[in-house]
Amino acid sequence: MSTPTEKNHNKHLDLLQDYKLHLITYIQELEMIDRQSEFAKKWNEAIIKERKEEIQVVDKILKNLIRF
Secondary structure, three states, rough: OHHHHHHHHHHHHHHHHHHHHHHHHHHHHHHHHOOOOOOHHHHHHHHHHHHHHHHHHHHHHHHHHOOO
């Protein structure tokens, strides 16, 4: 049986995973908009780069934490 600490730990890992999936979806939407507009492509370029770096950080955190 899981302890409250284990449940809390797993809950936060799940939230991180959900956030990572949200970022992936967000990037895909921005890239779809980029294909439709050259202006949007230049506008979103920095945002997409930052979000991809953020995904790498979240992914690294998830890989380094152990699920109970």
